[in-house]
Amino acid sequence: MLFKFRSRTIKQHFLIWSIMIIVVFGLFINAAFYWIYTNNIHKEVNDQLAEKLTLQSLYINRWLDERSADINQIAGRQDVKSLNLELMRNDFLTFIKNQSEFGDLGFVNMSGDIIISAMNPQSKMNVRNQAYFEQTMKGKMYISEVMFPRVTGEPIIIFSSPVYNANGEPQGMIYGSVRLGTISRTIRSVHFGQAGEQYLIDGSGMLITEARLDMRKVYGRDKIDTEILQRALTDSNDDSIYTNYRGEEVIGSYQWTKDRRWIIVAELRTSEVFAARSNIMWVFVFITLCFLVASLYGIVLVTRRVERPLEFLQQGTKVLNEGHYDYRIDPSVFKHAPVELKELCDTFNMMSFKLKSTVRLLEEYALIDALTELHNRRYLAQEGSKIIEKCVETQQPCTIMMIDVDYFKKVNDTYGHQVGDRVLLHIAKILKLQTRPSDLVARYGGEEFTVLAQHTDLDEAILIGEAIRKKIENEPYREEEFLIPLTASVGIAQLPFLSETDMTADTRLSSLAEAADRALYRAKQSGRNRIESHSDWIQA
Secondary structure (H helix, E strand, O other): OHHHHHOOOHHHHHHHHHHHHHHHHHHHHHHHHHHHHHHHHHHHHHHHHHHHHHHHHHHHHHHHHHHHHHHHHHHOOHHHHOOOHHHHHHHHHHHHHHOOOEEEEEEEEOOOEEEEEOOOOOOOOEOOOOHHHHHHOOOOOEEOOOEOOOOOOOOEEEEEEEEEOOOOOEEEEEEEEEEOHHHHHHHHOOOOOOOEEEEEEEOOOEEOOOOOOOOOOOOOOOEOOOHHHHHHHOOOOOOOOEEOOOOOEEEEEEEEOHHHOEEEEEEEEHHHHOOOHHHHHHHHHHHHHHHHHHHHHHHHHHHHHHHHHHHHHHHHHHHHHOOOOOOOOOHHHHOOOOHHHHHHHHHHHHHHHHHHHHHHHHHHHOOEOOOOOOEOHHHHHHHHHHHHHHHHHHOOOEEEEEEEEOOHHHHHHHHOHHHHHHHHHHHHHHHHHHOOOOOEEEEEEOOEEEEEEEOOOHHHHHHHHHHHHHHHHHOOEEOOOOEEOOOEEEEEEEOOOOOOOOOOHHHHHHHHHHHHHHHHHHHHHOOOOOEEEEOOOOOO
């Protein structure tokens, strides 16, 4: 089946891939619509939750401020400052009757003993160890955490304020207890359909109000440890869907109250939020399918106008692949093609022109030594073989010189490799000046250089080599800080005129270089800074 697929025409390939693209594109559109629709609804719900939470937070903060102001106002009355206990008790009872949100109102002396309790006159409790007493005695208005009195067991919050006499001396504190049911009624008054609710928790996750959708969750007794609590504690902006305390997926938001005392949580079940999503998706799928069918028909029409130009492009790539980099496509073939294919034709022609230039440059750079800008060993192997072959055919002499800088490692060790590179460049310039245009000068490797001299016998080569050696010796490398004396050893070998035809030009060049290298070795062994020649005939 794979073979049959690959053997189809361009038109068949284009149609098959177009259909696949259309199908994938359709799936992508529906997935994108699903994602966008879901995210928009999600964002809209989060905005609504955030708006209501802001209002709810303002109301609770105002409620807390008002209750604190009530206690502070009582603490500032004259009968309280003068500790007129009888008048204080009557004022407390009157205040509770008029302000139904307070369950009790009382006065605590400096020792922490409850002197007056409007609703519990017989109370002899000492609250010295309570946090609200300690904080109030420091001169602060204070709102306690949720507390559970032993008498009623009903959760309450304590509002407290310090009491001072006319001279500003502390006398004790006024406290007022508020039942949590008051806040619960406020929170429950605002909800979102049958699947939404709001509730209040503290930083530990303890319920301060009742959980409307699960009345088994009793405020002040149960703790909720869900994702929304972790987000609140870390001030996270994450608004993703999570699982609530009932194990259902919900969209939720939170808002801290004043002084980060409590967390207001609002949640709405996703089953209610996305109830209409499925019906809308089916309508959108139908519309998308109709659009894709029409698009497929249009693609079939376009395919007919694309097939022939594509064939010319394919032919052009084959020609380029064969190495004909100057190939051009006739623009008239694309006269009736789409604009994109016309541009593609122009781009192809421009690319082939640039490709030809680039390949030519690469070929040149591949044969040049980057440091010395002499020919490299690869060029020597290619062109040297041609020179050898021509000299053998015309019975002309040919010699090769192997030139090695003496003690070059010492230069690198003493002055560093960067200076060593500049020394090699200096040697390369001398070689260019001391050789003829017809000579092939190349860097053989490291500090070793090669000169292949055609139409030159051994005696002539020795004269050239001696001139090079003297020039290197007489022109040391100079820089502002130092001068480096240089010498070089030279090994020379001459090409014999062999009549055997079984030896290739590459083999002759290799043998000639090996003979010169042996002569160079003798020059090194004999004290350096000298010339040695290999005058023996190279046998096949």
